[in-house]
Amino acid sequence: MKVAFLYPGQGTQRPGMLHDLPRHPAVAETLAEAERVLPGSSRQDGAEALESSVTVQVALCIAGVAATRALAREGATPDVVAGHSAGAFPAAVTSGVLTFAEALTAVRRRGELMRAAYPSGYGMAAVLGLSVAQVRRVVEEVTTGTDPAYVAVIDSDQQVVVAGGVRALERLAAAAAEAGARRVRVLDIAVPSHCPLLAGVADAMADHLAAVPRRHLDVPYLSDSTGRLLHDAGAVLDDLACGVATTVRWRDVNAVLGELGTTLFVQTPPGHVLARFAHAAHPDARVVALAGTSLSDAAFLTRRARRPSQERGPVIGGSPP
Structure with a gap:
């Protein structure tokens, strides 16, 4: 092909x-x-x-x-x-x-x-500059029973998108930056796509x-x-x-x-x-x-x-x- x-x-x-x-x-x-x-x-x-x-x-x-x-x-x-x-x-x-x-x-x-x-309260954010394994660890760290986050999109070795609640994504941004992420960008998507x-x-x-x-x-x-x-x-x-x-x-x-x-x-x-x-x-x-x-x-x-x-x-x- x-x-x-x-x-x-x-x-x-x-x-x-x-x-x-x-x-x-x-x-x-x-x-x-x-x-x-x-x-x-x-x-x-x-x-x-x-x-x-x-x-x-x-x-x-x-x-x-x-x-x-x-x-x-x-x-x-x-x-x-x-x-x-x-x-x-x-x-x-x-x-x-x-x-x-x-x-x-x-x-x-x-x-x-x-x-x-999900009319409100949820979204997606792209994490740039961390490996997939690093993002998974950060997601586990910020997820709670009432405010979950999920690895939703693996675009490349250094770009992973996370879906979840807005508060979880806010915690994600802080934790990812601390872990060495180059950038965390909130996407123009208002629903938690590609997750359970x-x-x-x-x-x-x-x-x-x-x-x-x-x-x-x-x-x-x-x-x-x-x-x-x-x-x-x-x-x-x-x-x-x-x-x-x-x-x-x-x-x-x-x-x-x-x-x-x-x-x-x-x-x-x-x-x-x-x-x-x-x-x-x-x-x-x-x-x-x-x-x-x-x-x-x-x-x-x-x-x-x-x-x-x-x-x-x-x-x-x-x-x-």
Whole structure:
């Protein structure tokens, strides 16, 4: 496998993210389809709208699918897909497990369930500069029976995200700094995602996705929860449901993509964060974020990477910003 498409999750959103998508007929068609499925969704990317977890997850799904369709129209398709948290849903559309309409309604339902489960008092914080083992020790130190914290996302060896109560996260920031953390950053996510606190949401999502037909996968799907390739639609749907309450293991995703022989990583909008992780893990690979690369260049690189005899070169434009 040579080309991986990566789909970012919550925390990467920014105002104007849908308006800044590439000017391409496939993008316009995708925005129009989103309007038919969820009226108003293609225009909800202002700062106020993106304060809602529901709106953010829908916007991320639209952005990922629109960018992928535009690339496909230019003859550029992936060998494998992986989505970070809510990004798993547009990844599942690319894999053929979900239709775009099914993904939109699913992420809206997911966001609504998350918001209803924890309307206030909880959140997530990224710890930079400590190892995973060090963060685990700090989390054990600050957790109480009534105010828990959990390791929620392992992005890399030096970036781990913790979910939990606001007071627990405040204690985490102090304890992590004392342990030598370079920085602790509170994320723009108001719910404790990817931990046992959302087990009820995972059960409800399983019920929601139970009606989706089991289809043949067009593209292998790499789970961000297990770091394993999934080739069965039922397994992907289970992964989509359970992922909200399961640790994201993005470090493992990058490791597996390297083992699979990936030579080009393409991140769909918004942002560059997954491109940065890919570049750090695989400095000799080409890494492209559509937020900072033209659609035509990304399509050219993708087509070229999938030619078996093509010579490989340096990262276009250098390292992701």
